[in-house]
Amino acid sequence: MRYHCRMTRATKDNRKSLRKQLHQVLPKTCILETPEQTIPYESDGLTAYQQKPWMVVLPESIEQVQTIIRLCHKEGVPVVARGAGTGLSGGALPLANGLLLSLAKFNRILDINPANRSATVEPGVRNLAISEAVEKFNLYYAPDPSSQIACTIGGNVAENAGGVHCLKYGLTVHNILQLKIITIDGELITIGSQALDTPGYDLLALMTGSEGMLGIIVEVIVKLLPRPEQAQVILAAFDDVVKAGEAVGAIIAEGIIPAGLEMMDNPAICAAEDYAHAGYPVDAEAILLCELDGTNEEVTEQIQFVENLLTQKGATSLRTSQNTAERLKLWLGRKSAFPAVGRISPDYYCMDGTIPRHQLPFILQKISDLSKEYNLLVANVFHAGDGNLHPLILYDANIEGELERTEEFGGKILELCVKAGGTITGEHGVGKEKIDQMCVQFKSLELQIFHDIKHSFDPQELLNPGKAVPTLHRCAELGGMHVHDGLLPHPELERF
Amino acid sequence: MQTKIKHDFLQSEKGQLADKILRSCVHCGFCTATCPTYQILGDELDGPRGRIYLIKQMLEGHTVTKETLNHLDRCLTCRACETTCPSGVEYGHLLEIGRSEVEKRVKRSLLQKVLRKTLLLILPFPKRFAVLLQTGQLFRPVLPGILKKQIPAKTRLTKLSLKNHKTKMLILDGCAQPALAPEINHATRKVLDALDIELVSFSGCCGAINQHLSDEEKALVIIKNNIDRLIAEFDNDIEGIVMTASGCGAMFKEYPHLLRNDEHYKNKAEIIANKTFDLTEIINTEKLKNKLNVNKNLNIAVHTPCTLQHAQKLPLNIENILSSCGYQLSTIKDKHLCCGSAGTYSITQPELSAQLREQRLSGLMVGQPDMIATANIGCLHHMNAGSTVPVRHWVEIVAENLKP
Ligand SMILES: Cc1cc2nc3c(=O)[nH]c(=O)nc-3n(C[C@H](O)[C@H](O)[C@H](O)COP(=O)(O)OP(=O)(O)OC[C@H]3O[C@@H](n4cnc5c(N)ncnc54)[C@H](O)[C@@H]3O)c2cc1C
Ligand code: SF4
Ligand code: SF4
Numbered sequence: 039m040r041y042h043c044r045m046t047r048a049t050k051d052n053r054k055s056l057r058k059q060l061h062q063v064l065p066k067t068c069i070l071e072t073p074e075q076t077i078p079y080e081s082d083g084l085t086a087y088q089q090k091p092w093m094v095v096l097p098e099s100i101e102q103v104q105t106i107i108r109l110c111h112k113e114g115v116p117v118v119a120r121g122a123g124t125g126l127s128g129g130a131l132p133l134a135n136g137l138l139l140s141l142a143k144f145n146r147i148l149d150i151n152p153a154n155r156s157a158t159v160e161p162g163v164r165n166l167a168i169s170e171a172v173e174k175f176n177l178y179y180a181p182d183p184s185s186q187i188a189c190t191i192g193g194n195v196a197e198n199a200g201g202v203h204c205l206k207y208g209l210t211v212h213n214i215l216q217l218k219i220i221t222i223d224g225e226l227i228t229i230g231s232q233a234l235d236t237p238g239y240d241l242l243a244l245m246t247g248s249e250g251m252l253g254i255i256v257e258v259i260v261k262l263l264p265r266p267e268q269a270q271v272i273l274a275a276f277d278d279v280v281k282a283g284e285a286v287g288a289i290i291a292e293g294i295i296p297a298g299l300e301m302m303d304n305p306a307i308c309a310a311e312d313y314a315h316a317g318y319p320v321d322a323e324a325i326l327l328c329e330l331d332g333t334n335e336e337v338t339e340q341i342q343f344v345e346n347l348l349t350q351k352g353a354t355s356l357r358t359s360q361n362t363a364e365r366l367k368l369w370l371g372r373k374s375a376f377p378a379v380g381r382i383s384p385d386y387y388c389m390d391g392t393i394p395r396h397q398l399p400f401i402l403q404k405i406s407d408l409s410k411e412y413n414l415l416v417a418n419v420f421h422a423g424d425g426n427l428h429p430l431i432l433y434d435a436n437i438e439g440e441l442e443r444t445e446e447f448g449g450k451i452l453e454l455c456v457k458a459g460g461t462i463t464g465e466h467g468v469g470k471e472k473i474d475q476m477c478v479q480f481k482s483l484e485l486q487i488f489h490d491i492k493h494s495f496d497p498q499e500l501l502n503p504g505k506a507v508p509t510l511h512r513c514a515e516l517g518g519m520h521v522h523d524g525l526l527p528h529p530e531l532e533r534f
Numbered sequence: 535m536q537t538k539i540k541h542d543f544l545q546s547e548k549g550q551l552a553d554k555i556l557r558s559c560v561h562c563g564f565c566t567a568t569c570p571t572y573q574i575l576g577d578e579l580d581g582p583r584g585r586i587y588l589i590k591q592m593l594e595g596h597t598v599t600k601e602t603l604n605h606l607d608r609c610l611t612c613r614a615c616e617t618t619c620p621s622g623v624e625y626g627h628l629l630e631i632g633r634s635e636v637e638k639r640v641k642r643s644l645l646q647k648v649l650r651k652t653l654l655l656i657l658p659f660p661k662r663f664a665v666l667l668q669t670g671q672l673f674r675p676v677l678p679g680i681l682k683k684q685i686p687a688k689t690r691l692t693k694l695s696l697k698n699h700k701t702k703m704l705i706l707d708g709c710a711q712p713a714l715a716p717e718i719n720h721a722t723r724k725v726l727d728a729l730d731i732e733l734v735s736f737s738g739c740c741g742a743i744n745q746h747l748s749d750e751e752k753a754l755v756i757i758k759n760n761i762d763r764l765i766a767e768f769d770n771d772i773e774g775i776v777m778t779a780s781g782c783g784a785m786f787k788e789y790p791h792l793l794r795n796d797e798h799y800k801n802k803a804e805i806i807a808n809k810t811f812d813l814t815e816i817i818n819t820e821k822l823k824n825k826l827n828v829n830k831n832l833n834i835a836v837h838t839p840c841t842l843q844h845a846q847k848l849p850l851n852i853e854n855i856l857s858s859c860g861y862q863l864s865t866i867k868d869k870h871l872c873c874g875s876a877g878t879y880s881i882t883q884p885e886l887s888a889q890l891r892e893q894r895l896s897g898l899m900v901g902q903p904d905m906i907a908t909a910n911i912g913c914l915h916h917m918n919a920g921s922t923v924p925v926r927h928w929v930e931i932v933a934e935n936l937k938p
């Protein structure tokens with residue numbers, strides 16, 4: 039699908055002038071502008087959307103980023119930041135008339151402070167690289183998106199990324215202390231501090247999840263946690279998805295907070311096992327992975343307890359990891375599940391809704407009905423502990439019309455989530471993909487507040503325009519498509 | 535991923551294969567994380583996902599220039615991306631098609647042509663290589679330090695008195711190895727003799743140099759010649775062929791793929807690949823352990839060559855043998871990384887190659903080892919030129935500790 043941005047004031051002459059000035063400040067190898075060079079940047083992790091950028095720049099220093107942003111500001115040319123391009127909502131989708139600013143070269147860990155349990159890193163540092171670098175101090179960085187091997191910390195902050203271990207240790211927003219941001223006029227500002235609390239509004243929280251629309255993140259101080267003395271994962275198999283869902287509820291109801299609690303259904307199990315050889319039971323209808331961590335005594339006791347509980351709730355088999363290698367292998371399967379699905383289907387479309395946990399059986403049934411209706415297979419991966427559902431719709435982009443059907447199906451799933459009392463995004467962000475569903479999720483007053491915030495940072499709307507927050511106009515136009523209980527979402531707005 | 539390969543090309547077997555591989559990529563970007571060139575250069579176009587895209591564009595009929603050629607040239611063919619890819623993308627096979635197609639569309643500079651031609655005229659021929667090296671060795675005492683490091687001093691080997699054994703295997707001499715490091719196969723003979731295996735020399739080049747420099751035609755001639763000679767040998771009670779250079783082993787194991795469309799050779803290639811073993815695959819560790827007086831003071835860092843870990847998918851074989859025999863293994867960082875040797879890469883891409891070597895060596899040195907052990911002559915030679923501790927083939931270390 040080609041995507042066209044709705045507005046920008048920059049003219050051809052502005053871009054010509056910007057191009058000339060960029061060539062004066064950046065080495066040749068840091069500017070990509072022929073189609074041959076720029077087409078490979080046309081998508082992030084969501085290949086359903088493609089847009090060749092006008093130009094890609096790969097700066098190497100903060101000063102260069104400042105200069106680039108200043109020049110874009112002056113010429114009115116929009117800028118889209120990009121980390122590792124693993125985003126699943128088209129957040130880093132380029133603009134035909136805009137600059138794509140890659141932060142991939144900013145990949146140094148600047149400082150590790152074991153006493154303060156923090157690390158200062160550049161935005162292009164990979165999530166996993168942080169934990170690897172601080173391992174020698176027996177520390178780690180807790181949020182672990184499944185893409186952690188590749189995604190950058192800048193992208194994590196911009197998306198407020200979550201992960202398997204966020205159930206117990208929080209999302210990105212709970213695990214960072216300070217950010218350095220370049221504003222649209224090229225100023226370098228510091229937000230947050232090394233201390234736990236700062237006076238004034240919590241701008242750190244505002245920046246986290248702002249999807250590159252408020253500023254460019256150029257440095258992050260992350261919080262580190264001591265590695266727990268013990269951590270073990272239980273792999274439980276079920277012959278029925280609903281039973282697995284109930285077991286999740288039972289664990290949480292007992293007041294246990296697992297370090298991670300994940301669920302996968304049969305197609306996802308098979309694909310992941312084919313890659314990871316983790317020993318997943320490929321004949322199970324669903325598996326649960328439940329990690330418990332803490333002191334040796336705590337873990338031993340809780341493992342025993344959860345094992346019993348799972349058996350009571352109908353688990354057909356149980357296996358508990360006996361060492362770190364086995365534990366990591368069990369997670370490897372889960373963390374590779376999305377791309378591993380590439381083994382059974384040329385393309386997948388990953389949905390990211392949240393639901394109240396008790397609605398799981400209902401939602402899964404509905405998805406299964408829709409799957410039949412649309413004649414498209416679905417593999418389900420579920421952050422069961424926090425109710426974040428990732429149905430992967432399997433399709434083939436080479437078959438005409440299949441992507442459109444997939445998108446329609448996906449839209450239905452998200453609407454189901456909202457109906458069930460959930461939301462349209464758990465952790466992958468809104469980006470370009472879910473912009474229309476934002477109209478379903480929010481009222482116009484809330485959207486207006488979002489716009490006001492955006493304008494106070496970026497009045498000209500040059501930073502990643504057209505993403506994350508829909509215009510009220512757009513919502514009004516779409517209103518006709520989402521009629522709920524006979525009411526349009528924004529009856530107060532004029533229709534065009 | 536969606537593809538729109540040009541109709542004509544899609545009709546060909548190569549076109550079908552490329553399309554199948556391209557479509558299996560879901561653009562998740564996991565592979566960029568372990569790609570040595572992406573980690574240094576930070577440009578999508580210098581990572582697997584971008585290279586896959588460049589190849590896709592070319593096959594879809596977009597304009598290609600030196601840009602695509604350069605980015606594909608910069609790929610080490612280390613295949614770390616394949617190990618990382620959850621979707622099972624056969625990047626190596628796609629690259630092979632990409633490289634041969636780009637050669638048809640983009641002209642190389644004269645300088646590059648001469649360099650590549652020269653490499654092709656010397657490297658695959660053991661005698662020519664030996665003559666050149668001997669000349670270097672003759673002048674070694676008067677060469678500047680930097681060149682001196684590239685040319686190993688001449689080694690004198692003790693004469694071996696080996697027994698005859700029932701189990702006989704071939705051992706590939708290879709092209710550069712007999713001249714550069716004859717001690718490796720010498721040590722192998724000693725160790726396998728202790729394990730009751732007799733080795734018979736098999737001379738020649740595996741064809742990898744030609745294949746990697748996009749001289750497919752000549753590569754196939756070499757390969758078929760090897761296959762004919764090997765099939766004849768295998769008739770004489772020979773159990774298989776042992777490889778002491780993992781690069782050559784990986785190449786032999788690729789023969790069935792390279793000859794997949796050759797009705798006459800396809801089955802033979804399969805036989806050869808099934809009878810090709812990396813040295814680590816035939817070692818009986820239980821037996822070997824009893825024959826050794828292990829030097830327990832030696833702290834060894836293992837560098838598993840890409841051709842062993844990513845191509846032959848035997849990532850832990852060297853470590854397993856050494857640690858089971860009682861050797862002390864040093865901690866290392868970033869096990870998956872290439873040392874920058876990568877066939878002729880150190881010659882065609884000297885700057886990146888040196889950077890990669892530095893990076894790899896620093897990862898190997900974190901546990902302050904006394905020595906680095908590896909399993910491929912290319913890596914060994916390349917790393918030795920930059921390392922402060924000796925880099926050796928693991929079998930040499932083991933051979934020295936054999937009980938008298
Ligand atoms: C297989 C797979 C599994 C995934 N699993 C998870 C998961 O478990 N949990 C999860 O939360 N996400 C997951 N994701 C989504 C994705 O990895 C995350 O959203 C991640 O945070 C994106 O990081 P990135 O570096 O790739 O950013 P990109 O995709 O490059 O960019 C994402 C957004 O951040 C902005 N951005 C990037 N860098 C900066 C910067 N320095 N300053 C300002 N803005 C910036 C971009 O403009 C864009 O809007 C997964 C993705 C894949 C492909
Ligand atoms: S890891 Fe595999 S599927 Fe993902 S981008 Fe790389 S090659 Fe494609
Ligand atoms: S083969 Fe090695 S250098 Fe080439 S793309 Fe894959 S990981 Fe990178």
